[in-house]
Amino acid sequence: MNLKKLIFISVLFCALFTILPALPNELLEQPLQQDPAILSGQLPNGFTYYIQHNPNPSHLAELRLYVDVGSVDEDDDQRGLAHFTEHMVFNGTKNFAKSELVNYLSSIGMGYANGLNAMTSYDYTIYTFKIPTDDKEKLNKGLMILSDMAYQATFDPAEIEKERGVIIEEWRMGQDAESRIRDKQNSVILAGSRYAERSPIGTFEVISSFTRDTLLRFYKDWYRPDLQKLVIVGDFDPQEILALVTQYFGVIPKPVNPRPKQEFKVPENLTPVAVVATDPEYPYNILNVMWKKEPSPVQTYGSYLNYLKNSLFYTMLNSRLDEFSKSPNPPYSFAAAYEYPMLRTMSTASIMSMFLPNKAETALTTMLTEAERVQRYGFLDSEFERAKAQILRELQQAVDQKETRESSQIAWELVFDLSYNDVTLSPEQDLELTKSFLTELTLPEINAIVTQLIQEKNMCISIGAPEKEGLTYPSEERLLEIAQHISTQELEAYEDKALSAPLMSHLPKPVKIKKESYDPETGIYYWQLKNSIKIYAKKTDFKNDEVILSAISPGGYSRYNKEDIPAAELVSSYLKESGFGSFDAVSLSKATADKVVRVSLDV
Structure with missing residues (x-):
């Protein structure tokens, strides 16, 4: 990086942190700087690359070929062919005939059993590879394979017919309970949009009868360098990898008069909508209240500030929702509020729960009531301080564990960010930005976010649940009625019941x-205490900032009478929700909000 540019960025970074009380719009609009460890750019043909060195695991590279095309881009006679194309590029390219491609990768231990995979969504297609980096021939050949798949798949007619049978069977298997529930819900949530008509699995009519020319048209329209991005993370010299990327992907022809890529919006619903989908084979009770929103990619300092505000808001709301799952007669076993980019053109703010049998109405009332309570009274200072401490602790842990991250984790984080146009930051950048913004953020700013969440416009309520005797569910009309009357009920302000006492009154x-000893071969220390407890300890470098403790004592179900075994089987779950000492489960959660600790017991 140019020294003057580096100085400018540093000055800007410092300026943002020192004048936060009155950040002018021009500074909020300044772009975030990508993690400096990432080597990224674009080749002359439009192909984009992201390269990052990471030594864990050694001698291995994780590759992700991201193609900016999905089922939403299919023509009417191509429904299902984005997914079909994903399969076909494994079945023969210009330099690797038929199964030669997969056979070679399997022969070097990088086949389907070790990470070779692909996936197709509404908006994109991703190919997943692993390649050894300590063998130049294998590394070169692996990149050649991926390059071939990107633009030189052959689509042999015999292979198409073989794969047609595979895809039809996938289509049949895809007509399971979860797919039926999802399709019914999406027909309401995505109503009026192209997404509602473009399930990635496609239609039987198309996949059973399409011609090779129709498939080739899709491949030639959309598999092109300006719509392709390559993520490579692993144990290598980034400059050497860049030379190989240029060699194998720079030769892909730049398209002449490429087909324009459209964005497909999901229409707003001005009044709330609801859908109840049940199926005899569906195993879950899931209630979701969703508000459709415009995507808000994190690209500038201002958008990062908004992202942080949302994180604080949902952290505090989730803490309240969690309290009800620990009440004596809870309406749900789990609930969470979050924001998620469901599609490229649509994000969602959601509150979901796994409600208990015949408690869907109570669960919906509880979820919306807590959101309404925040709207009327806001969060408390004590909740705000806990949320800030929790977020800072999580970010600090990410910094502490940076050196022991695996390449696969980093690669997927990069793919997620580029999928939704977010700037990828380093753990240190995340932590420093958050620390700086938190010094100036106020609770009223966070409380104001609820007005963006609770509104009639773009609200969608959905239930997915099993269809069985003895189980009943509210009608769609009843769900809308509950939502409409939430704002009319009388509510008291939230009371934050937190204990300030130490977790242990006496250590x-x-x-x-x-006795004590040390085994140099295994690196294990041994101590026997005076009370006869034996301790074995080993220092590892698998993950920083983590200590794992495990204690074992003789016992188990075999020591109980037959009639006591059902109760014994519940002991573990009971103790996990029982708190500790004078702290019940809720107050214990609050007391450890800024800690990264998990304790469990198994019998």
Whole structure:
């Protein structure tokens, strides 16, 4: 990076942190700077690359070929062919005939059993590879394979017919309970949009009868360098990898008069809508209240500030929702509020729960009531401080564990960010930005977010549940009625019941070590305490900022009478929700909000 540019960025970074109380719009609009560890750019033909060195695991690279095309881009006679194309590029290219491609990758231990895969969504297609980096021949050949798939798939007629049978069977298997529930819900949530008509699995009519020319038209229209991005993370020299990327992907022809890529919007619904979808084979009770929103990619300092505000808001709301799952007669076993980019052109703000049998109405009332309570009274200072501490602790842990991250994790994070046009930041950038903004953010700013959440416009309520004797569900009209009357009920302000006492009033007294030894071959330390407890300890470098403790004592179900076994099987779950000492489960969660700790017991 040019020294003057680096100085400018540093000055800008410092300026943003020192004048936050009155950030002018021009500074909020300044673009975020990508993680400096990422080597990224665009080749002359429009092909984009993201390259990052990471030594874990050694001698291996994780590759993701991202193609900016999905089922929503299909023509009417191509429904299902984005997914079909994904399959066909494994079945023969110019330099690798038929199964030679997969056979080679399997022969070097990088086949389907070790990460070779692909997926097609509404908006994009992703190919997943792993390639050894300690063998130049394998590395070169792996990149050649991926390049071939990107623009030189052959679509042999015999292979198409073989794959047609595979896809038809996938289509039949795809008509399961979850697909039936999802399709019914999406017909309401995505009503009036192209997305509602473009399920990635496609239609039987198209996949059973399309011609090779129709498939080739899709491939030639959309598999082109200006719509392709390559993510490579692993144990290598980034400059050497860039030279290989240029060699194998720079030769892809730049399209002449490429087909314009459209954006397909999901229409707004001015009044709330609801859908109840049940199926005899569906195993879950899921209630979701969703508000459709415009996507808000994190690209500038201002958009990062908004992202942080949302994170604080949902952290506090989720804490309240969690309290009801721990009440004596809860309406749901789990609930969460979050914001998610469901589609490229549509994000969602959601509150979802896994409601208990015949408690859908109570669950919906509880979820919306808590959102309404926030709208009337806001969150409390104590909740705000806990949320800030929790977010900072999570970001600090990400920094501490940076050096032990695996390449696969980094690669997927990059893919997610580029899928939704977010700028990828380093853990250190995330932490420093958050620290700086938190010094100036106020609770009223966070409380104001609820007005963007609770509104009639773009509200969608959905239930997905099993269809069984003895189970009943509210009608769609009843769901809308509950939502309409939430604002008319009388509500009291939230009371934050938190204990300020220490978790342990008295620390146990130390016990003397009776015996000790060390095994240099395994690196295991052994201590026997005076009370006969035996301890084995080993230092590892798998993950920073983490200590795993496990204690084992003789016992188990075999020691209980037959009639006591059902109760014994519930002990683990019961203790997990029982708190500790004078802290019940809710107050314990609040007391450890800024800690990264998990404790469980198994019998």
